[in-house]
Amino acid sequence: MPGARFGLVRRLIVIWTVAVIAFLYIPMVSVVLASFAKKRYFSFPVKAWDTRWYEKVFNSLSVRELVVTSLDVAVLVTVFSVILAFLGALAFARYDWKGRKLYQKIVLLPIFFPQAVLGLALLLWFSALGITTSWQTAVFAHMVWIVPIVTLIISIQVYGFDPALEEAARDLGASRWQVLREITLPILSPGLISGSVFAFLLSWGNFPLSLFSTGADQTVPEWLYAKMVMGYTPMVPTLGSLTMGGAVIVVLAVYVAFLLRRWRHNRAMAGVAFDD
Amino acid sequence: MKAWREPGFLVAAPVMLFLLIGFAGPLLMVFGYSFMPPRTFSLAQVPTLANFVSVITDSFYISFLWSVGLASVTVALLLLICYPIAYGMAKLFGKWANLVTVLIAIPLLVSENIRLFGWVLVLLKGGILDGTVKMLFGTGLPSLLYTVPSIVFGLVYVYLPFMLFPLVIGLSLVPDSLKEAAYDLGASRLEVFREVELPLAMPGILIGCMLTFILALGSLAESKILGGQVIIMIADDIESAFTYAQDWPKGSVLSVMLILFSGGLVYYLFRRVDLDRLIRRG
Amino acid sequence: MTEAGATPILELKNMVKKFGDFVAVNGVSLEIGDGEFFTIVGPSGSGKTTMIRMLVGMDAPTGGDILLRGERLNDVPANRRPTCMVFQSLALFPHKSVGENIEFPMKIAGADPATRRRRADELLDQLRLPRDYYTKGVDQCSGGERQRVALARALAFDPQILFFDEPLASLDFRLRKTLEKELKDIHRETGKTFVYITHSLEEAMVMSDRIGIMHHGEMIQIGTPHEIYNRPRNKFVAQFMGEVNIRPVTRGDAAMVRSTDDEQTYRLGRDPGDFETGFLIIRPEVVKIGAAAQGLDNQVSGTLFNDYSLGSRLQYQVRSLSDGYQWLIEKLQDEPFEGRFGDEVVIGWRAEDSILVRE
Numbered sequence: 001m002p003g004a005r006f007g008l009v010r011r012l013i014v015i016w017t018v019a020v021i022a023f024l025y026i027p028m029v030s031v032v033l034a035s036f037a038k039k040r041y042f043s044f045p046v047k048a049w050d051t052r053w054y055e056k057v058f059n060s061l062s063v064r065e066l067v068v069t070s071l072d073v074a075v076l077v078t079v080f081s082v083i084l085a086f087l088g089a090l091a092f093a094r095y096d097w098k099g100r101k102l103y104q105k106i107v108l109l110p111i112f113f114p115q116a117v118l119g120l121a122l123l124l125w126f127s128a129l130g131i132t133t134s135w136q137t138a139v140f141a142h143m144v145w146i147v148p149i150v151t152l153i154i155s156i157q158v159y160g161f162d163p164a165l166e167e168a169a170r171d172l173g174a175s176r177w178q179v180l181r182e183i184t185l186p187i188l189s190p191g192l193i194s195g196s197v198f199a200f201l202l203s204w205g206n207f208p209l210s211l212f213s214t215g216a217d218q219t220v221p222e223w224l225y226a227k228m229v230m231g232y233t234p235m236v237p238t239l240g241s242l243t244m245g246g247a248v249i250v251v252l253a254v255y256v257a258f259l260l261r262r263w264r265h266n267r268a269m270a271g272v273a274f275d276d
Numbered sequence: 277m278k279a280w281r282e283p284g285f286l287v288a289a290p291v292m293l294f295l296l297i298g299f300a301g302p303l304l305m306v307f308g309y310s311f312m313p314p315r316t317f318s319l320a321q322v323p324t325l326a327n328f329v330s331v332i333t334d335s336f337y338i339s340f341l342w343s344v345g346l347a348s349v350t351v352a353l354l355l356l357i358c359y360p361i362a363y364g365m366a367k368l369f370g371k372w373a374n375l376v377t378v379l380i381a382i383p384l385l386v387s388e389n390i391r392l393f394g395w396v397l398v399l400l401k402g403g404i405l406d407g408t409v410k411m412l413f414g415t416g417l418p419s420l421l422y423t424v425p426s427i428v429f430g431l432v433y434v435y436l437p438f439m440l441f442p443l444v445i446g447l448s449l450v451p452d453s454l455k456e457a458a459y460d461l462g463a464s465r466l467e468v469f470r471e472v473e474l475p476l477a478m479p480g481i482l483i484g485c486m487l488t489f490i491l492a493l494g495s496l497a498e499s500k501i502l503g504g505q506v507i508i509m510i511a512d513d514i515e516s517a518f519t520y521a522q523d524w525p526k527g528s529v530l531s532v533m534l535i536l537f538s539g540g541l542v543y544y545l546f547r548r549v550d551l552d553r554l555i556r557r558g
Numbered sequence: 559m560t561e562a563g564a565t566p567i568l569e570l571k572n573m574v575k576k577f578g579d580f581v582a583v584n585g586v587s588l589e590i591g592d593g594e595f596f597t598i599v600g601p602s603g604s605g606k607t608t609m610i611r612m613l614v615g616m617d618a619p620t621g622g623d624i625l626l627r628g629e630r631l632n633d634v635p636a637n638r639r640p641t642c643m644v645f646q647s648l649a650l651f652p653h654k655s656v657g658e659n660i661e662f663p664m665k666i667a668g669a670d671p672a673t674r675r676r677r678a679d680e681l682l683d684q685l686r687l688p689r690d691y692y693t694k695g696v697d698q699c700s701g702g703e704r705q706r707v708a709l710a711r712a713l714a715f716d717p718q719i720l721f722f723d724e725p726l727a728s729l730d731f732r733l734r735k736t737l738e739k740e741l742k743d744i745h746r747e748t749g750k751t752f753v754y755i756t757h758s759l760e761e762a763m764v765m766s767d768r769i770g771i772m773h774h775g776e777m778i779q780i781g782t783p784h785e786i787y788n789r790p791r792n793k794f795v796a797q798f799m800g801e802v803n804i805r806p807v808t809r810g811d812a813a814m815v816r817s818t819d820d821e822q823t824y825r826l827g828r829d830p831g832d833f834e835t836g837f838l839i840i841r842p843e844v845v846k847i848g849a850a851a852q853g854l855d856n857q858v859s860g861t862l863f864n865d866y867s868l869g870s871r872l873q874y875q876v877r878s879l880s881d882g883y884q885w886l887i888e889k890l891q892d893e894p895f896e897g898r899f900g901d902e903v904v905i906g907w908r909a910e911d912s913i914l915v916r917e
Contacts, residue, residue, distance in 0.1 A: 091288030168651075171616075
């Protein structure tokens, strides 16, 4: 690359990137800020700080119910999505089969689709089938959007997976089940874990699909929105902060776990004596 | 081996079945409802084109045009904002690129509502921005919320990663050796960009634009939370039709319009782009 | 050297493999003896990889039978066959250490950790790997070391037949030469049957008891390296071994053939029987040049137009005066031919040094 100018361009890009990243986090920081404001209606600069809203959130039964609902949905969505997406990713990236190109495009469609419209369409669908909406239908609704995303994530891992490894394992006597357990799943585990984290957090934070598919039940994002529009209380930023904090902790925990695992793996592999 | 016994087909079946029931079904239903008489709730009726006509006559197309306009502006802005970052991530940052990816991806895992609400706190009269300016300069700012720019702002904010990540993948497909060869053959920086980098990165650029456009087109939260419905977007109209107006056929026809438009774009995109190559590199 | 073909351990009867309309393997039959080192050689696309995948159980044959000690193996799934393969990519499990890789087949078979460890150590010794490699990561091993780990893992399975899918193809020359000889040693030490595939005839010659040459899905010739080299069945086999001189010929009088290109006649070592048309093959190393060519049965006049040094050998190219054919001559480097480009020279060979083939 020519020139002394390149150094300048590089520096500008770095500054720009840092600025944009900071910009991305501003709203999240403001929410945390607002959760500690004592007054009921937010104004800046904050004159009085307090943690009373946190107490209110922790003591509120209705908030607890919301969290449980969101949790129930997210957990089920994660479990079902990862299983489906695992199979879907194998079809996406591992096996060469006749309908594959078409399949790839079909699987990605729901991601390119406006969620609100999808939510409404599902509402129509549920009522046509005579199903009353509740948190269980929300699980289904979330999955329509989340399964393709997790499939994509796991596919990225599968693309790098050498099929000869499975063949070699078979050749060395392993049954299909043993191949899955000893070779396929361990090697794909980073993708499976990332996919699970994404599925969980995307489900937890989802609003448009939940809005139309939860019926009488309510998830945390639905409640937040309702309160934002009418009946605002600082419990909104509080619960919001807690949610964000939870998400960040989950992601960091998984990231750190990955790093730790790789560090231990490297130490063991280098032949250093390692007490397990 | 017979086609349906192939392992690829077998593992694809559960997902396909699921999408058939969960995606194709609802969409077909919506499609069917768009032909039903207004304000009805069953499919067992005589088809009519009344809803399609009313889209024009009842000026629902206005919200559609607004959505297209706002989405286009969003895409243009995001291209400008994200391209340098994508370039950095693909070529310059080296080991740091992973950290940048994680940092940019984390906000995605936090509910859209919360993040947009955060901006409300910032942009509100009496909010963080206003308060800071007052502290520094004495006078405050007019309300920045509930305007068209604030909606665009929200769209740009929320959909930034969806432009950025495809761009990164697209740019990473441009081998440095090709650019160096072009320089070697006498091309200027602009020419290299135009003749080598841009065409080769095009698949990523196209996907980023399409994805962002379609998501912005069908967005709902930004115009509600940040825009206070100063203008109505198409998804908002659709929601109103289904809920307040209790007019499923109308909501359906609007949805169909949206779906066909988005679908047409996606179809065009998929024809031009090889997904295998892109995802492998990702 | 083990007696080849004493008891056939593996019999292939009329093996066929079709992919749609494409016939990858077209009726291959052969027998491999217990303890033999048998190599299937062929260019890319000859069907050799397809063959070996059928034998190991990865692909099902479209037709034909595979018999292991007389028992039909066709329907036995890959993981239950007493055979094992060293893959071209080696397929070492990246998430397991060297020791875990080697122990894998034993673990699957249910052996206890102590037994597995003992055997793994034995194999590390046998494959000349340091014992502390047991905990090493496979990605930290060199190319040659990875080959040995792959081989150790296959031996840990204790197969009746060990298959090899071009395992040395990606290695550089030195490493290949070293490993070829080591493979041969291991073969001798273990006494197992080795079935090897490669595209390099030279590699096959170094290691094998017998060689089978495949082309377009068919087994063209099977024999010992010596037989294949000296009595190639056809033009393809002869040319597969390297550069040769080939002249299309028809039958002449007595022990003679006539070249169809330039009407020259060549003397053969003996009467060709019912030969009508075909090719005469003369290896570069049997062709003499200059004074050494005097008095030989067959002689050709031409002009010297090129010479090459191939390290231990020298190569000359002579353009025939009669029809411009470019003859190739090889001799040892300690007897260089003194001649200038453009000089007229005589080249020749003894009648019995040429090879006659029909196609």
